[in-house]
Amino acid sequence: MVYLTRKAEFSASHYYHNPEFSAEENRRIFGKCNNPNGHGHNYTLEVTVKGEVDPRSGFVVDLKELKEILNREVLDAMDHRFLNKEVPEFFTRIPTTENLAIAVWQRLAPKLRAAKLHRVRVYETPDLFVDFYGEA
Amino acid sequence: MKAYLTRRYRFSASHRLHSDAMSEAENAATYGKCNNPHGHGHNYALEVTVSGPVEESTGMICNLVDLDRTVRCEVLERFDLQNLNSTKEFSANIPTTENLCETIYDILQRSFPHAHLEKVRIEETMLNSFEYAGKKENFVNW
Numbered sequence: 317m318v319y320l321t322r323k324a325e326f327s328a329s330h331y332y333h334n335p336e337f338s339a340e341e342n343r344r345i346f347g348k349c350n351n352p353n354g355h356g357h358n359y360t361l362e363v364t365v366k367g368e369v370d371p372r373s374g375f376v377v378d379l380k381e382l383k384e385i386l387n388r389e390v391l392d393a394m395d396h397r398f399l400n401k402e403v404p405e406f407f408t409r410i411p412t413t414e415n416l417a418i419a420v421w422q423r424l425a426p427k428l429r430a431a432k433l434h435r436v437r438v439y440e441t442p443d444l445f446v447d448f449y450g451e452a
Numbered sequence: 453m454k455a456y457l458t459r460r461y462r463f464s465a466s467h468r469l470h471s472d473a474m475s476e477a478e479n480a481a482t483y484g485k486c487n488n489p490h491g492h493g494h495n496y497a498l499e500v501t502v503s504g505p506v507e508e509s510t511g512m513i514c515n516l517v518d519l520d521r522t523v524r525c526e527v528l529e530r531f532d533l534q535n536l537n538s539t540k541e542f543s544a545n546i547p548t549t550e551n552l553c554e555t556i557y558d559i560l561q562r563s564f565p566h567a568h569l570e571k572v573r574i575e576e577t578m579l580n581s582f583e584y585a586g587k588k589e590n591f592v593n594w
Contacts, residue, residue: 332510332511334509334510336509345515346510409511410510410511412506412510412512413457414512414513418453418455418506442460443459443460443461444457444458444459444460444516445457446455446456446458446513447455447456447457448453448455448456449456451453451455452454
């Protein structure tokens with residue numbers, strides 16, 4: 317089994333708010349991130365896939381194809397967007413780094429054919445990242 | 453759904469590697485430059501990984517404010533800009549980064565109840581890093 321990781325970057329804005337909480341609770345739990353006008357990050361995404369090396373091509377996965385899937389399924393939808401308002405997952409879920417990693421996994425996993433998705437890592441800043449391995 | 457969150461912190465400290473159980477010659481041979489009696493320092497980077505289910509109402513494993521406060525109060529205030537040998541944690545323990553990893557893991561294990569502590573990783577320099585995930589033999593170290 318060989319693991320391959322592809323990196324991508326995107327920039328987006330978001331804010332944290334749960335309509336079931338009171339205004340005071342939202343402020344207490346989410347702090348500055350609760351500002352409804354949003355704020356932004358330069359996100360770095362690392363997608364790791366795993367599989368056996370195809371003896372004909374020497375590839376685990378055709379990187380060109382992986383890049384196209386990543387662009388189409390994730391970057392086109394999220395880059396330079398306001399996540400809460402423009403990405404359907406976040407109409408109901410709060411766009412935390414945890415939920416972003418889960419959303420990226422859910423977008424990519426069904427589209428991959430040859431290789432299997434192993435891990436999605438999302439850096440919100442260089443000092444904060446979340447890993448998701450598809451665990452329930 | 454279970455996710456893993458890693459937060460990176462920085463601190464600077466000095467130390468000297470020296471074992472009272474060894475002769476002077478053994479200490480010099482084992483620790484080399486690190487045995488210099490005047491000590492020397494590093495800019496450490498500390499990565500703390502916690503895991504748990506992502507809470508539906510908040511979208512979080514735990515509140516980052518709680519994690520930052522615990523690491524600041526329990527770890528950074530204890531070790532940042534200190535001589536590690538003079539701290540109580542290393543009065544009878546050699547302040548190698550292996551031991552520092554275990555010590556910080558144990559401190560956080562005791563003081564952070566809001567998520568499962570998965571592992572502690574410390575970069576002593578850009579070229580050396582150490583990880584400790586408790587007594588279990590295998591852990592997610594991707």
